[in-house]
Amino acid sequence: xxxxxxxxxxxxxxxxxxxxxxxxxxxxxxxxxxxxxxxxxxxxxxxxxxxxxxxxxxxxxxxxxxxxxxxxxxxxxxxxxxxxxxxxxxxxxxxxxxxxxxxxxxxxxxxxxxxxxxxxxxxxxxxxxxxxxxxxxxxxxxxxxxxxxxxxxxxxxx
Amino acid sequence: xxxxxxxxxxxxxxxxxxxxxxxxxxxxxxxxxxxxxxxxxxxxxxxxxxxxxxxxxxxxxxxxxxxxxxxxxxxxxxxxxxxxxxxxxxxxxxxxxxxxxxxxxxxxxxxxxxxxxxxxxxxxxxxxxxxxxxxxxxxxxxxxxxxxxxxxxxxxxxxxxxxxxxxxxxxxxxxxxxxxxxxxxxxxxxxxxxxxxxxxxxxxxxxxxxxxxxxxxxxxxxxxxxxxxxxxxxxxxxxxxxxxxxxxxxxxxxxxxxxxxxxxxxxxxxxxxxxxxxxxxxxxxxxxxxxxxxx
Numbered sequence: 001x002x003x004x005x006x007x008x009x010x011x012x013x014x015x016x017x018x019x020x021x022x023x024x025x026x027x028x029x030x031x032x033x034x035x036x037x038x039x040x041x042x043x044x045x046x047x048x049x050x051x052x053x054x055x056x057x058x059x060x061x062x063x064x065x066x067x068x069x070x071x072x073x074x075x076x077x078x079x080x081x082x083x084x085x086x087x088x089x090x091x092x093x094x095x096x097x098x099x100x101x102x103x104x105x106x107x108x109x110x111x112x113x114x115x116x117x118x119x120x121x122x123x124x125x126x127x128x129x130x131x132x133x134x135x136x137x138x139x140x141x142x143x144x145x146x147x148x149x150x151x152x153x154x155x156x157x158x
Numbered sequence: 159x160x161x162x163x164x165x166x167x168x169x170x171x172x173x174x175x176x177x178x179x180x181x182x183x184x185x186x187x188x189x190x191x192x193x194x195x196x197x198x199x200x201x202x203x204x205x206x207x208x209x210x211x212x213x214x215x216x217x218x219x220x221x222x223x224x225x226x227x228x229x230x231x232x233x234x235x236x237x238x239x240x241x242x243x244x245x246x247x248x249x250x251x252x253x254x255x256x257x258x259x260x261x262x263x264x265x266x267x268x269x270x271x272x273x274x275x276x277x278x279x280x281x282x283x284x285x286x287x288x289x290x291x292x293x294x295x296x297x298x299x300x301x302x303x304x305x306x307x308x309x310x311x312x313x314x315x316x317x318x319x320x321x322x323x324x325x326x327x328x329x330x331x332x333x334x335x336x337x338x339x340x341x342x343x344x345x346x347x348x349x350x351x352x353x354x355x356x357x358x359x360x361x362x363x364x365x366x367x368x369x370x371x372x373x374x375x376x377x378x379x380x381x382x383x384x385x386x387x388x389x390x391x392x393x394x395x396x397x398x399x400x401x402x403x404x405x406x407x408x409x410x411x412x413x414x415x416x417x418x419x420x421x422x423x424x425x426x427x428x429x430x431x432x433x434x435x436x437x438x439x440x441x442x443x444x445x446x447x448x449x450x451x452x453x
Contacts, residue, residue, distance in 0.1 A: 058363075058364040061364035061365075062361070062362035062363060062364045063362070065362065065363075065364070065365075065366060066362055069408075070185070073199075073439050073440075109268055110266075110267040110268045111233060111267075111268075112233075113233045113234045113263060113266050113267075114233075114234065114266055115233075116200055116232065116233050117233060118196075118197065118199050118200065118230075118233045119196070119267075119268055121268050121325050122185050122187075122194075122196045122325065122330075123185060124327075124328040124357060124360035124361075124372070125327070125328070125360065126360045126361040126362065127360070127361070127362045127372070130361075130362050
C-alpha cells in the first residue's frame with residue numbers, strides 16, 4: 001500500500017486539528033446568557049405542553065439517573081454549571097427553574113447546536129419528560145442571581 | 159502492510175478505554191451500515207470494534223473487522239477514523255486500509271426530516287471486505303480473489319452521503335443516499351441504506367439495570383447498490399436485509415448484533431455482524447492538555 005503512510009499521517013494531523021479547533025469554537029460561542037435566551041425561543045405551542053409525568057412518583061428518580069448519564073458531564077453533578085471547556089450553564093438558575101416545563105422539553109429536543117449543546121431527541125419522549133421533572137425538582141440554587149441582577153452584574157463589568 | 163500493529167492499536171485502545179477513562183452511558187441505535195442524524199457529543203470519543211463473518215460461494219468464508227474512533231468536534235460536526243482488516247479462512251489475515259469520515263449537521267433545530275452531510279476519504283486495497291456500504295455493482299463474486307492478489311489493487315475513493323433521519327414516538331427512520339467515486343478514472347457509483355429502530359421500552363427505570371427494556375434497541379436495516387453513472391438501476395447489484403439489536407449497558411459499553419441476509423444471487427448469503435463500543439468523556443480536553451492548552 002504505497003502512499004498509505006503519508007495519507008494516514010495527514011488524516012491523523014487533521015484529526016488532532018479538529019480536536020483543538022472544535023474546542024476553540026465551542027469556547028467562543030458558549031455564552032451562558034445566549035443559552036438561557038434559547039428557552040425564550042420555544043414556540044407557544046411547545047411551551048404550553050403539560051408534562052405527562054407530572055404525577056409519576058418515579059419520574060424524578062428516573063430523571064436523576066438520566067441526568068447523571070447524559071447531562072452532568074457538561075452541567076455539573078449538581079446541575080450548578082460545568083467547569084473547564086465543556087462548561088454548560090447552571091440549570092438551577094432562575095431562568096431555567098421559572099421556565100415552563102414545555103420550554104425545557106423543547107430545548108432538550110432541539111439542543112442549542114451552534115453553542116455546544118447536542119439535540120436529545122434520541123432519548124424517547126418519556127425520558128425527556130423525566131429529565132424535565134428532575135431539573136424542575138432542583139429549585140433555584142442559593143446565591144444564584146435572578147435574571148435582572150445577572151444583567152446588572154454584566155453591565156457593571158469593566 | 160503487516161497486521162500486527164493493527165492489533166496493537168486495537169488492544170491499546172480497548173485497555174485504555176477500560177482502565178483509565180471515565181465512560182459515559184451511551185444511547186446508540188443498532189445500525190451497522192445506516193447512519194441516523196445523531197452526532198457524537200462534543201469532546202467525547204467513542205471507540206468501536208466491529209466484526210463481520212461473511213459466507214462466500216465458490217471461495218473461502220471471511221471474517222472482516224474494523225476499529226472506529228469517533229470524535230465529537232462540536233455539536234454539529236463529528237469526525238471519525240477507521241482501521242480495517244480481514245481474515246479469509248484458509249488464506250491469510252491482512253490489513254486492508256483506513257478511512258476518514260466527517261459528518262456535518264447543517265440545521266440548528268430538529269425537524270420532521272433531519273439532514274446530515276457526510277464526506278469520507280478511503281484508502282483501502284482490493285482485499286477490503288468490511289461491507290460497510292454496498293454501492294454500484296458490488297457483488298459476491300468481487301470477493302473471490304485471494305488476499306495476495308486482491309491487496310495489490312489500491313482504491314482511493316471519496317464517498318459522499320446524504321443522511322436523512324426522523325424520530326417519532328421512539329421510532330427512528332433513517333435513509334442514506336450514497337455516492338462513491340474512485341479517484342482514478344472510474345464512474346460515480348450509487349447505493350442506499352435504510353434503517354428503522356425502536357427501544358423496547360420508552361420509559362426510563364428509576365433504578366440502574368442492565369436488562370431494562372429501554373436499554374435494548376431493536377431494528378432492521380436494508381442496504382444495497384444502485385449501479386453507476388453508466389448503468390443506474392438494480393441490474394447486477396446486491397442487496398441485504400439485516401435485523402439488528404443494540405444493548406446499551408449502564409456501564410458505558412454498547413453491544414450490537416446483526417445477521418444480514420442476501421436478497422438476490424449477487425449477494426453474500428449471510429453477513430453475521432457484531433460490535434462493541436464505549437464512549438469516553440472529555441477526550442478533547444485530554445488532547446488539548448497534551449498540547450499545552452487549558453481544559
